[in-house]
Amino acid sequence: MVARFNSRILPLFLLVLMALAGCSETKKKQGPLAPAKPVFDVTDVDLGTVYLTDSAKVIEYTVRNEGDKYFWIIDVVASCECTKTEFDTHEVKDGEQTTIKLILNPSKLDSGPFERDANVYTNISNEPITLYFHGVAKAK
Secondary structure, eight states, X not given: OHHHHHHHHHHHHHHHHHHHHHHHHHHHHHOOOOOOOEEESOSEEEEEEEETXXXXXXXXXXXXXXXXXXXXXXXXXXXXXXXXXXXXXXXBOTTXXXXXXXXXXXXXXXXEEEEEEEEEEETTEEEXXXXXXXXXXXXX
């Protein structure tokens, strides 16, 4: 009975081994996938003169994935209470892009030059990507 059992299993076992060998050969030909690579069009925006009585200023940063794997934005943290953030948390696949919005409330600024930033946290690194904006706040 043992010999009969092995004679039925052996061809099936050989087919599985050949299939696995074919899969690994395909991966060797393609090479490893490059990791996700978020690339921003700009990371520093000059707002010029901003009046304290102006309505909210929306600053948009476009980020595209130039890698082979996907990434997603976990969080965007602004450096001050004068700025709110808006972003999507969906996967950004290779070749796709998404937009991060920083919304500045000028009435919360002091008169004079200002520099603010926001840290973008993704699933691919513990280190954030920092986005900047600056300008001069004035009373009318």
